[in-house]
Amino acid sequence: MVLAWIALAAALAIGIAALGATFAQGKATAAAMDAIWRQPEAAGDVRGSLIVALSLMEAIAIYGLLIGLLIIFILPGQI
Amino acid sequence: MTDTLLGLGAGEFHIHMPHVWFLEHTPFEISNVVFAEWLIMAVLIAIAIVVNKAVINGRFTKVRGTLELLLDFLEGWYASFIGSRKNARRFMPLLATLFLFILFSNYLGIIPTVGYAALFAPTGRWGTTLGLGVVVMIACQYVAVKDLGFVGWIKHLLHLGPLSILEEFVRPFSLSLRLFGNIFGEETLLAVIVFLAPMIAPIPIMGLSLLFGAIQAVVFTTLTSIYIGGILEHAAHAHPHHGHDEGHGHEVAHAHGH
Numbered sequence: 001m002v003l004a005w006i007a008l009a010a011a012l013a014i015g016i017a018a019l020g021a022t023f024a025q026g027k028a029t030a031a032a033m034d035a036i037w038r039q040p041e042a043a044g045d046v047r048g049s050l051i052v053a054l055s056l057m058e059a060i061a062i063y064g065l066l067i068g069l070l071i072i073f074i075l076p077g078q079i
Numbered sequence: 080m081t082d083t084l085l086g087l088g089a090g091e092f093h094i095h096m097p098h099v100w101f102l103e104h105t106p107f108e109i110s111n112v113v114f115a116e117w118l119i120m121a122v123l124i125a126i127a128i129v130v131n132k133a134v135i136n137g138r139f140t141k142v143r144g145t146l147e148l149l150l151d152f153l154e155g156w157y158a159s160f161i162g163s164r165k166n167a168r169r170f171m172p173l174l175a176t177l178f179l180f181i182l183f184s185n186y187l188g189i190i191p192t193v194g195y196a197a198l199f200a201p202t203g204r205w206g207t208t209l210g211l212g213v214v215v216m217i218a219c220q221y222v223a224v225k226d227l228g229f230v231g232w233i234k235h236l237l238h239l240g241p242l243s244i245l246e247e248f249v250r251p252f253s254l255s256l257r258l259f260g261n262i263f264g265e266e267t268l269l270a271v272i273v274f275l276a277p278m279i280a281p282i283p284i285m286g287l288s289l290l291f292g293a294i295q296a297v298v299f300t301t302l303t304s305i306y307i308g309g310i311l312e313h314a315a316h317a318h319p320h321h322g323h324d325e326g327h328g329h330e331v332a333h334a335h336g337h
Contacts (some may be wrong), residue, residue, distance in 0.1 A: 039161075044159075045159065048156070048159050048160070048301075051297070051298070052160075052298070052301055052302070052305065053302070054300040055257070055294075055302075057302075058257075059253060059256070059257040059260075062256070062257055062260035062261055062264065063256065063260065065260055065264045066256065066259075066260045066263075066264075069263070069264070069267060
């Protein structure tokens with residue numbers, strides 16, 4: 001029973017983190033596409049800052065992934 | 080530890096862990112992670128010697144051309160974050176070394192080596208990436224002291240109050256956790272997929288991890304160049320008119336006083 005709760009906790013950790021991060025990434029990418037469409041000569045600058053911003057947002061999802069992996073691999077050994 | 084969550088099916092799932100070869104249970108364990116780091120250093124030093132010889136002799140070899148193309152692209156990329164191409168050239172040794180080391184170590188985990196001598200991606204352990212992050216933090220402080228002077232460094236540290244000191248300490252953690260999480264997550268994903276479907280299924284994931292390994296190397300060094308670029312921007316704002324200490328300050332003053 002405890003293992004089932006641990007599995008659910010890990011799934012929620014990565015799931016909710018991925019939900020927020022991908023929502024933000026989608027908004028940022030849509031805005032960047034819009035900017036490139038409006039001003040194609042600024043595509044290089046927009047691409048650079050987009051990659052950095054996406055990596056910063058992705059870090060949040062990665063933290064969720066780390067917590068999920070820790071929960072799965074460390075917690076069952078502790079109890 | 081028999082009832083782990085992933086102990087499903089017939090075989091037991093094992094998370095990819097490094098194994099220690101020599102000096103176990105001492106602070107100086109020689110595991111395959113350390114060996115992989117030494118291997119990467121040896122390869123990078125060998126490439127450096129080969130390219131250096133080609134440059135000294137004036138020969139245009141394939142290795143030299145590839146490296147020059149890569150480094151020129153990187154310099155142009157960092158220049159858009161650090162301010163100018165001259166500043167990017169100044170910090171290329173740090174940035175390009177970090178890039179090549181991270182790239183090689185990300186790709187090292189993909190090489191399928193099985194058995195006792197299996198290689199382990201060094202960036203898949205938090206220790207390695209935290210070391211790289213601390214190097215970046217110390218380099219930023221060194222650049223700040225050198226370009227802003229000691230008083231300017233303190234001012235730079237306190238420009239948002241205690242928040243900016245906190246930021247300096249959070250930076251290595253966010254840098255290192257991002258890199259470690261990506262590579263470790265990839266390796267774990269590969270391990271899970273190999274456990275579930277060992278034959279064809281891992282190949283697309285391996286292709287993806289080639290892409291993500293390169294992107295993570297670029298992102299780590301790009302964030303480093305953004306941090307350095309922030310300091311250089313402060314330096315350009317701090318003394319535009321009076322040269323503070325060495326040639327750099329006079330150069331700026333001269334450029335502004337024309």
